[in-house]
Amino acid sequence: MDFDLPADLEEYRKQVREFSLREFTEETAMMHDIKEKYPDELRKKALESGIIDFSNPWKTMLGIEEMCRVDPGLGISATVPYFGAEILMLHGSDYLREKYLSKVATGKMMMGLGVTEPGGGSDVAGLKTSAKKSGNHYILNGSKMFITNGGIADFFVTLVRTAEPDVPSKRHRGLSVLVVERNFKGFSSNKLTGKLGVRATNTAELIFDNVEIPQENLVGEEGKGFYYVMEFFNISRVFVAAQSVGIAQGALDMVTEYLSSQEKKGVPVSEELKFKLSEMATRTEASRLLMYKAASYLFNYKPNPTITSMAKGYASETAAFCAETAMEVTGMTGLSTKLERFFRDSKIMEIWEGTSEVEKIVISRMMMRGDSSE
Numbered sequence: 001m002d003f004d005l006p007a008d009l010e011e012y013r014k015q016v017r018e019f020s021l022r023e024f025t026e027e028t029a030m031m032h033d034i035k036e037k038y039p040d041e042l043r044k045k046a047l048e049s050g051i052i053d054f055s056n057p058w059k060t061m062l063g064i065e066e067m068c069r070v071d072p073g074l075g076i077s078a079t080v081p082y083f084g085a086e087i088l089m090l091h092g093s094d095y096l097r098e099k100y101l102s103k104v105a106t107g108k109m110m111m112g113l114g115v116t117e118p119g120g121g122s123d124v125a126g127l128k129t130s131a132k133k134s135g136n137h138y139i140l141n142g143s144k145m146f147i148t149n150g151g152i153a154d155f156f157v158t159l160v161r162t163a164e165p166d167v168p169s170k171r172h173r174g175l176s177v178l179v180v181e182r183n184f185k186g187f188s189s190n191k192l193t194g195k196l197g198v199r200a201t202n203t204a205e206l207i208f209d210n211v212e213i214p215q216e217n218l219v220g221e222e223g224k225g226f227y228y229v230m231e232f233f234n235i236s237r238v239f240v241a242a243q244s245v246g247i248a249q250g251a252l253d254m255v256t257e258y259l260s261s262q263e264k265k266g267v268p269v270s271e272e273l274k275f276k277l278s279e280m281a282t283r284t285e286a287s288r289l290l291m292y293k294a295a296s297y298l299f300n301y302k303p304n305p306t307i308t309s310m311a312k313g314y315a316s317e318t319a320a321f322c323a324e325t326a327m328e329v330t331g332m333t334g335l336s337t338k339l340e341r342f343f344r345d346s347k348i349m350e351i352w353e354g355t356s357e358v359e360k361i362v363i364s365r366m367m368m369r370g371d372s373s374e
């Protein structure tokens with residue numbers, strides 16, 4: 001077993017770090033956070049400079065980690081225009097991949113994923129948005145809530161109900177995925193402001209009022225939507241683990257620097273503070289190892305949902321723990337530096353793409369079924 005990354009990945013990690021340190025200046029990060037403005041110029045720069053590279057998922061994961069280590073809001077913004085792309089990659093027709101996915105990959109279009117509704121996000125099968133077949137179209141009615149890129153994306157891969165479940169207790173049946181364009185008649189969005197964190201990302205409510213969706217915008221097969229979205233979460237949760245490890249590492253960097261500089265100045269650093277640093281470092285490393293294990297299963301085409309949920313659940317709680325502990329250790333210094341943003345940005349890690357409780361439900365269900373982590 002070798003815990004070292006291959007040289008090309010180490011080199012890539014270094015490039016992303018240099019890019020992030022150069023582009024994610026404090027001024028840029030603060031401005032986008034305060035104004036709640038999406039950094040479109042950074043999205044373009046990241047793509048043009050070649051550091052967004054979908055040819056290798058290890059690079060995507062390491063890139064997300066390194067960017068979020070410097071600034072979570074900007075890091076997530078630079079990597080989120082492709083959110084949901086794997087669903088089109090795995091199940092979209094040639095027509096959909098050509099019309100939408102190829103343009104997302106080249107930065108000509110931005111996409112989003114619409115699953116959560118005003119009635120709740122954890123109970124995916126309980127969604128209410130419905131699409132009724134009418135000739136060679138679907139007529140879409142309903143709404144989606146808290147959708148990333150909701151106010152700026154060109155289209156959304158959207159989970160909707162196309163049929164009532166054949167067995168009432170099997171609510172996950174009868175769901176399908178449609179591609180909904182912003183410029184379809186009857187589509188509108190409302191930007192949501194005042195979020196606690198990741199304020200550089202754009203979040204909106206989507207409203208569908210008798211939107212006509214061409215039949216060819218159905219992704220894969222009708223009725224398979226729930227499975228496609230769950231399969232996607234088993235991929236995207238590894239990338240949320242990467243966001244979380246980045247945040248935890250960024251907080252750890254700041255605390256290490258702060259305590260070392262205190263000691264250099266001759267200010268005594270108590271044992272208690274050193275123990276906090278140790279715990280942050282240990283939990284960050286444990287999260288990274290879980291993430292690598294989940295990634296290694298996933299990127300070798302043998303996804304392991306138990307390990308993936310462990311990685312996402314543990315890393316996200318570690319991000320929140322490290323950001324909070326860093327604030328405690330650094331006191332006033334933390335409150336008036338970028339740590340304050342890390343503290344706010346870390347909370348969403350425990351919420352999106354499966355809350356901590358949802359991850360625990362997945363883990364315990366898989367364990368009791370006999371699908372253990374080994």
Ligand SMILES: Cc1cc2nc3c(=O)[nH]c(=O)nc-3n(C[C@H](O)[C@H](O)[C@H](O)COP(=O)(O)OP(=O)(O)OC[C@H]3O[C@@H](n4cnc5c(N)ncnc54)[C@H](O)[C@@H]3O)c2cc1C
Binds near residue numbers: 115116198
């Ligand atoms: C900034 C932001 C961006 C987002 N981006 C997107 C996006 O792009 N696309 C998208 O589809 N969604 C997005 N979401 C939504 C996100 O995925 C949901 O917030 C999340 O799934 C939780 O859903 P909810 O907020 O409705 O909470 P709920 O599902 O109502 O849950 C509330 C609480 O109850 C707990 N809970 C729920 N069910 C159970 C249970 N069975 N057992 C134990 N506890 C339970 C939860 O863990 C949580 O603590 C985003 C959210 C935010 C805040």
